[in-house]
Every structure is written in C-alpha cells, then in structure tokens.
Amino acid sequence: MYACKFYIKIPRKNKNYFITSRRLTQVRWSRYNAQYLEPEVNRELLQKSWDELSEEEKAEQELKAVRPIKAAPSNVTSSVFSDPMISKFTNMMMRDGNKVLARSLMAQTLEAIKRKQLEKYHQAPEHEKDKIECNPYVIFHEALKNCQPVIGLCSITRGGKTYQVPVPLTDNRKRFLAMKWLITECRENKHRRTLMPEKLSQELLQAFHNEGAIIKKKHVLHKMAESNRAYAHFRWW
Amino acid sequence: MDGLYSSWRQKKRPPLLRPTRPLVLANKVANRREQPGEATCITEMSVMMACWKQNDFNSSACAEEIRMFHDCVAKAEKERREQAEKAEEDTWGLRENLTSSKANKLLRRFPNITRYV
Numbered sequence: 001m002y003a004c005k006f007y008i009k010i011p012r013k014n015k016n017y018f019i020t021s022r023r024l025t026q027v028r029w030s031r032y033n034a035q036y037l038e039p040e041v042n043r044e045l046l047q048k049s050w051d052e053l054s055e056e057e058k059a060e061q062e063l064k065a066v067r068p069i070k071a072a073p074s075n076v077t078s079s080v081f082s083d084p085m086i087s088k089f090t091n092m093m094m095r096d097g098n099k100v101l102a103r104s105l106m107a108q109t110l111e112a113i114k115r116k117q118l119e120k121y122h123q124a125p126e127h128e129k130d131k132i133e134c135n136p137y138v139i140f141h142e143a144l145k146n147c148q149p150v151i152g153l154c155s156i157t158r159g160g161k162t163y164q165v166p167v168p169l170t171d172n173r174k175r176f177l178a179m180k181w182l183i184t185e186c187r188e189n190k191h192r193r194t195l196m197p198e199k200l201s202q203e204l205l206q207a208f209h210n211e212g213a214i215i216k217k218k219h220v221l222h223k224m225a226e227s228n229r230a231y232a233h234f235r236w237w
Numbered sequence: 238m239d240g241l242y243s244s245w246r247q248k249k250r251p252p253l254l255r256p257t258r259p260l261v262l263a264n265k266v267a268n269r270r271e272q273p274g275e276a277t278c279i280t281e282m283s284v285m286m287a288c289w290k291q292n293d294f295n296s297s298a299c300a301e302e303i304r305m306f307h308d309c310v311a312k313a314e315k316e317r318r319e320q321a322e323k324a325e326e327d328t329w330g331l332r333e334n335l336t337s338s339k340a341n342k343l344l345r346r347f348p349n350i351t352r353y354v
Contacts, residue, residue, distance in 0.1 A: 229283060
C-alpha cells in the first residue's frame with residue numbers, strides 16, 4: 001500500500017485509484033510492475049522445438065529470457081483435465097469464496113451426467129449406441145453453446161422514452177449469459193430436496209437436446225428482439 | 238473588452254454583452270459528439286429474424302443466416318477497432334479538426350496561465 005496524507009475516493013472509470021493531494025495512488029490491484037510477463041501454461045507450445053515456432057513466438061521466447069515472469073495463479077494448470085470454461089462456470093457457481101464446495105459440485109455434476117448417459121447407453125439397442133454421447137465435457141460444451149443467445153437487448157433512451165433495442169452480443173457476453181441463466185435456473189426452480197448436481201445435470205442434458213427452461217428463455221429473448229426490430233436503427237455502433 | 242465599450246459614445250446605448258466573468262480562454266474544450274455512427278448489420282439481422290419467424294425460432298434451421306450475421310458483426314467490430322487505432326496513432330497529425338479529447342490533452346500540457354504567483 002502506498003502511504004498517503006489525505007484521500008478522497010472518487011467514482012472514476014477505474015475504481016482502484018484514490019486521489020491523494022492531486023496525485024493518483026494505485027491501491028488494491030496488481031503488485032507486479034509492467035515488466036512482468038504472464039506464465040506460459042500451454043503444453044503444446046512448450047513441446048515444440050525452436051524451428052517449428054513462428055516469428056512472433058520466437059520473439060516472445062526471446063523476450064522471456066530477459067523479463068521477469070509472474071507467478072501462476074492456483075486455478076491455472078497445464079494439466080489435460082483443466083478446461084477454462086469449466087473453471088469459469090465453477091467460479092460463477094462459487095458462493096462466499098467456497099471454491100472447494102463449488103469444485104466438488106461441478107465434479108458431481110459431471111459424474112451424474114456420465115452415469116445417466118451410461119445408463120442410456122447400456123439400455124439402448126445396438127444400432128443406437130453410436131448416437132449416445134457419453135463424454136460429460138462434450139455435453140457441457142454443447143449445452144452451453146445451445147444456451148447462448150445470438151442477439152441481445154439494450155436500453156437506449158431517445159426523447160425521454162427508453163426503448164429495448166436489439167443489439168449484437170460479444171462472445172464473452174453470450175457465454176456469461178448462458179452460464180448465468182443455467183445457474184439461476186438451477187438455484188431457483190428446484191425442489192427443496194434435490195441437490196444442485198442432480199438439477200444441473202438434468203438441465204445440461206436438456207439443453208444438450210435443445211429443450212428445457214433455459215432454451216425457452218433464450219427463445220423468449222430472441223422473440224423480444226424480433227418484435228423490437230423496428231428500433232434497430234437507434235443503435236449508433 | 239475595448240470593442241464593447243469603445244464605440245459607446247457614438248452609439249449612445251450601453252454594451253449588449255455584460256460578461257459576468259473575465260473573458261479568458263479556459264483550459265478545456267466542451268465534449269463534442271463526433272458524427273453519430275449508424276447501426277451496422279441491419280440487413281443481416283432482418284434476414285435472420287425473417288428466417289426465425291418462418292422456422293419458429295429454431296436455431297439449427299437458420300444456421301446459415303446466423304453465421305452470416307456473426308460474420309458481419311465480427312467484420313464491423315474489426316473495422317471499428319481499426320478506425321479507432323488509426324485515429325489514435327494520428328494524434329498530432331495536421332488534420333483540420335481535433336477531437337475534443339485530443340484538444341483537452343494538448344491544453345493540459347500547454348495551459349493558459351491566468352494567475353501569477
């Protein structure tokens with residue numbers, strides 16, 4: 001922490017600055033200075049030989065010889081089992097910083113999905129066995145992709161009235177909305193005695209087959225956007 | 238200030254402008270909205286929505302239109318970013334008009350000195 005004589009907190013764009021007697025002091029953010037580089041976690045890149053790298057990658061590697069590197073955070077691994085989408089989803093499920101619980105719930109969800117699919121697989125006749133997807137990671141990714149909305153709504157005020165204008169969404173926003181809908185749906189609309197992994201696995205399997213409450217929510221959003229398509233010209237970007 | 242009061246004797250009317258503060262240039266310019274842009278990809282969006290209406294909002298049936306919409310959006314985004322970068326790097330270029338933010342930055346470096354201590 002930097003010492004400061006008196007400070008006023010102002011709601012600036014970057015909220016992590018305090019004004020101290022007309023100079024800005026950085027508070028509560030990264031302790032690394034600008035020289036530090038991010039650690040390389042990607043295994044495939046590390047296994048490539050020097051000749052196989054492209055020009056930019058070679059330049060990057062040469063830079064790493066002279067610059068210090070940040071410590072890798074604990075949620076970042078180079079293991080084959082780590083998946084950034086699953087990590088993001090676990091973090092969104094986490095409450096009060098209880099990562100242990102969130103991770104165990106995620107593991108139980110994936111196990112539940114696998115069990116259900118295996119049951120279906122063993123009960124299905126021979127010619128249908130190929131169509132049943134048993135990999136829970138594939139099901140998770142496919143379900144999330146099906147839940148992502150294509151177009152969103154944005155409130156734009158014109159002449160005193162606020163209109164809901166259809167607006168294209170960025171990839172990050174789509175992913176966030178899909179995950180958020182999934183989690184809120186599973187938290188609110190379940191029976192008191194069903195556990196989260198059970199409900200989540202049900203919702204994920206339904207989303208994988210393009211059914212269920214979250215897909216319906218997505219369709220409702222699309223319908224709203226479609227009904228408001230006359231206001232699309234209010235956008236300026 | 239002379240221009241206001243000098244010709245009073247001839248015109249026999251008091252000056253029209255009575256400045257409440259001294260007429261001194263401030264060290265900032267007002268925010269000016271640069272050419273409100275237009276909404277991009279509207280045709281793609283309307284095509285996609287027509288397809289949705291026909292196929293009852295089924296995503297798999299309209300995959301082609303959705304893909305075209307996404308491509309259009311990505312292209313518009315890239316263009317906008319390139320334009321912003323171009324405007325950014327041409328900061329002290331001698332174009333006719335500066336944006337208000339650049340004018341403010343210049344004025345902050347070379348302000349109008351009003352007080353002498």
